[in-house]
Amino acid sequence: MHFNGRERVVIDGPFTEAKELIAGYWIWECASREEAIEWLKRAPFDRGEEVELRLVDDARERLTGETQV
Amino acid sequence: MEPSATHRAIDGVWRIESARLVAGLTRVVRDVSVAEDLAQDALVAALQQWPREGIPTNPGAWLIATAKRRGIDALRRRVTLERKQELIGRELQIVQQLDQPDLMAQVDDVQDDVLRLVFMTCHPVLSRDARVALTLRLLGGLSTPEIARAFLVSEGTITQRIVRAKRTLTQARVPFEVPGRDELGSRLAAVLEVIYLVFNEGYAATAGEHWVRPALCQDALRLGRVLAALMPREAEVHGLLALMELQASRLRARVGAHGEPVLLADQDRARWDHLLVQRGLAELHAAEQLGGALGPYALQGAIAGCHARARSVEETDWPRIVALYDGLAALTGSPVVELNRAVAVTMAFGPEAGMELVDALADEPALRGYHRLPSVRGDLLVRLGRHDEAREEFLRRRSLRQRLRARAAPLARSKLQRVSRACHARGTPARERGGVSPPAKADPRSGGRANRPSCPDRPICTISLRRLSVSCGLVRRVSRRPQPLRNHSEDNMRKLILHMIISTDGFVSTEDGNVNPAAHWSEEIQRHYTDLFDRAGGVVFGRNLYEQYVGHYSKVAAGEISAETDLAPEDADNEHFVASHLAWTKRLMDMDKFVVSNSLSPTTPAIGVISGDIEAQIQQLKQQDGGDLLLMCGPSLFAVLNASQLIDEYMFYVYPNALGRGKHLYRDVAAPISLTPERSVPFADGMELREYTPEYAA
Numbered sequence: 001m002h003f004n005g006r007e008r009v010v011i012d013g014p015f016t017e018a019k020e021l022i023a024g025y026w027i028w029e030c031a032s033r034e035e036a037i038e039w040l041k042r043a044p045f046d047r048g049e050e051v052e053l054r055l056v057d058d059a060r061e062r063l064t065g066e067t068q069v
Numbered sequence: 070m071e072p073s074a075t076h077r078a079i080d081g082v083w084r085i086e087s088a089r090l091v092a093g094l095t096r097v098v099r100d101v102s103v104a105e106d107l108a109q110d111a112l113v114a115a116l117q118q119w120p121r122e123g124i125p126t127n128p129g130a131w132l133i134a135t136a137k138r139r140g141i142d143a144l145r146r147r148v149t150l151e152r153k154q155e156l157i158g159r160e161l162q163i164v165q166q167l168d169q170p171d172l173m174a175q176v177d178d179v180q181d182d183v184l185r186l187v188f189m190t191c192h193p194v195l196s197r198d199a200r201v202a203l204t205l206r207l208l209g210g211l212s213t214p215e216i217a218r219a220f221l222v223s224e225g226t227i228t229q230r231i232v233r234a235k236r237t238l239t240q241a242r243v244p245f246e247v248p249g250r251d252e253l254g255s256r257l258a259a260v261l262e263v264i265y266l267v268f269n270e271g272y273a274a275t276a277g278e279h280w281v282r283p284a285l286c287q288d289a290l291r292l293g294r295v296l297a298a299l300m301p302r303e304a305e306v307h308g309l310l311a312l313m314e315l316q317a318s319r320l321r322a323r324v325g326a327h328g329e330p331v332l333l334a335d336q337d338r339a340r341w342d343h344l345l346v347q348r349g350l351a352e353l354h355a356a357e358q359l360g361g362a363l364g365p366y367a368l369q370g371a372i373a374g375c376h377a378r379a380r381s382v383e384e385t386d387w388p389r390i391v392a393l394y395d396g397l398a399a400l401t402g403s404p405v406v407e408l409n410r411a412v413a414v415t416m417a418f419g420p421e422a423g424m425e426l427v428d429a430l431a432d433e434p435a436l437r438g439y440h441r442l443p444s445v446r447g448d449l450l451v452r453l454g455r456h457d458e459a460r461e462e463f464l465r466r467r468s469l470r471q472r473l474r475a476r477a478a479p480l481a482r483s484k485l486q487r488v489s490r491a492c493h494a495r496g497t498p499a500r501e502r503g504g505v506s507p508p509a510k511a512d513p514r515s516g517g518r519a520n521r522p523s524c525p526d527r528p529i530c531t532i533s534l535r536r537l538s539v540s541c542g543l544v545r546r547v548s549r550r551p552q553p554l555r556n557h558s559e560d561n562m563r564k565l566i567l568h569m570i571i572s573t574d575g576f577v578s579t580e581d582g583n584v585n586p587a588a589h590w591s592e593e594i595q596r597h598y599t600d601l602f603d604r605a606g607g608v609v610f611g612r613n614l615y616e617q618y619v620g621h622y623s624k625v626a627a628g629e630i631s632a633e634t635d636l637a638p639e640d641a642d643n644e645h646f647v648a649s650h651l652a653w654t655k656r657l658m659d660m661d662k663f664v665v666s667n668s669l670s671p672t673t674p675a676i677g678v679i680s681g682d683i684e685a686q687i688q689q690l691k692q693q694d695g696g697d698l699l700l701m702c703g704p705s706l707f708a709v710l711n712a713s714q715l716i717d718e719y720m721f722y723v724y725p726n727a728l729g730r731g732k733h734l735y736r737d738v739a740a741p742i743s744l745t746p747e748r749s750v751p752f753a754d755g756m757e758l759r760e761y762t763p764e765y766a767a
Binding site: 008032 | 074077078080081082084085124126128287344
């Protein structure tokens with residue numbers, strides 16, 4: 001997601017290997033990719049930042065050991 | 070964006086915004102029911118427009134503006150159409166409130182509004198079930214079908230529960246506010262209880278095929294995290310969250326490869342979720358940093374924290390667990406906590422020290438009938454090498470159960486405990502035990518483990534729930550005002566459904582007045598009952614049956630008689646069954662109950678007594694709002710109500726035996742009865758449920 005002023009642009013991946021600086025990260029627990037996007041839109045960035053959203057873990061799998069289908 | 074992705078995005082927005090939206094609107098219109106309707110209208114509008122026009126930049130603001138606009142439009146239309154004076158007054162007021170230009174500015178204060186909403190949906194004027202449903206709906210943003218699926222009840226049940234809850238809040242004029250200091254403690258306890266109930270239903274499901282339902286745990290964790298952010302200065306809020314995070318961290322390790330439960334001592338600690346462990350420990354730290362004595366949730370969280378920090382059972386800080394149990398015992402005064410404490414003492418200071426404590430508990434009346442006492446004792450005796458005594462203890466455990474059953478039988482409970490092996494064999498696996506397991510057979514693979522009592526994974530949740538349900542019982546009465554009579558057409562009058570246990574030759578009880586000895590609890594019947602009573606809006610009892618039935622199950626619900634004793638000995642270890650039985654007794658206690666009696670005086674405001682013109686009163690009862698009424702009575706009341714054509718459905722639970730003598734169902738019936746068969750359901754233990762409609766009702 002690209003941040004510019006109040007504008008947010010969602011750019012679909014896949015992305016190549018990051019050569020830029022990674023300045024920080026969050027781990028979020030959300031019900032869906034779309035919910036994560038909605039949360040990310042609320043992030044207080046406004047000067048051309050970019051944030052990549054990646055699935056790192058499946059909460060249901062964490063709780064039960066089963067993979068979510 | 071394709072439609073399904075848009076819908077998932079709208080779901081996401083709804084999860085993020087709905088609580089704040091409903092809370093903000095509630096503050097403006099001062100009526101949670103109106104507020105939710107407006108919020109739902111806005112959601113419908115979003116579902117229509119967003120897939121076409123895209124998601125707005127600020128969806129929250131869009132939703133509230135739409136809710137406001139729609140609310141004004143709809144209310145104005147209704148005000149023009151309807152001429153009911155007081156309605157106009159109220160709705161004009163709402164229009165004026167909604168019409169304020171600075172509505173958005175007011176809604177800036179949303180976090181406080183969400184907190185006010187939590188205290189409203191968990192208000193003691195509501196029943197426990199209603200608080201849970203309303204909280205999940207308004208704060209969790211779950212839809213009615215989602216809640217129904219989570220609790221495995223019909224959507225209709227949840228819809229009705231929510232509608233009634235909102236009406237109760239309106240009628241009782243429950244204020245939209247955070248309670249003042251004087252009552253904050255008790256009101257906050259009610260909020261925490263609701264969240265923990267949701268969590269526990271996920272952690273140890275009382276209904277359904279699966280004995281854990283992680284989705285509910287996630288919902289509870291989310292509510293807990295929201296609350297902790299809203300009330301960062303309340304130690305118990307952090308305590309509850311710590312407890313839930315730490316328990317959830319073990320969810321994955323609690324289930325074996327074949328779905329069987331795994332005891333804490335035997336769990337593969339590498340499978341614990343260390344992210345959740347860290348979150349739990351952080352919350353625990355927050356609770357402790359706030360100072361003051363830890364409350365019951367924080368203490369349980371701290372005990373869970375001791376387990377979470379330990380790399381093995383041996384490395385567990387047992388002396389600290391003992392100290393925490395000391396605190397918990399002082400707070401709860403519960404002998405079951407004392408028993409768990411004795412287990413911790415054993416782990417910390419050896420079996421002799423534990424034995425001393427257990428022996429001191431031997432005469433505790435509340436533990437009489439609690440089969441885990443001889444079980445723990447036997448376990449300790451094994452560790453002390455006193456094998457003969459241990460054997461006696463385990464025999465005592467067995468005979469204790471049998472004696473309890475024998476003593477319970479003359480109480481003429483409606484169910485005895487012989488259970489079909491067929492049912493049992495299909496039953497849910499016995500749950501991870503909260504107390505101490507019986508001694509394991511020496512297993513070379515387990516090393517020293519065989520002689521070690523398993524440590525309690527869920528130390529005292531049974532107790533806390535029991536205590537909480539007692540306090541619920543007290544406050545529940547507030548809501549038992551007579552419901553307003555409304556004009557119904559014949560069609561939507563609630564039904565009176567006869568529930569009758571009979572033998573094949575039609576006897577409802579034996580010569581001695583006892584219920585058919587073939588009747589008993591099986592897991593299948595429990596499921597049926599749980600569902601039946603969940604859907605019902607109340608029970609009408611004959612006096613005799615009321616005294617026997619409610620007399621017995623109220624003690625079970627209150628924990629005076631342990632729920633296991635209602636079940637067959639082989640089912641007493643089936644914790645899923647025991648928990649669902651206990652939950653059912655609590656549901657029974659929570660329901661509206663009416664007793665037909667000319668002699669009984671109302672001893673408690675929770676019970677309606679029907680005397681004098683029985684027919685007119687039952688008719689009136691049927692016209693009130695609510696779910697269908699179950700009728701549980703003997704032959705004489707049955708004859709009266711049948712003659713006045715008040716019974717709408719018959720449910721006969723026919724057990725495969727003949728009694729030959731006793732009270733016959735049709736003893737007092739004067740004229741032949743014609744019935745239309747509706748349905749027949751065979752149960753695995755040989756009982757058959759036969760449902761009929763009487764000819765006059767068909």
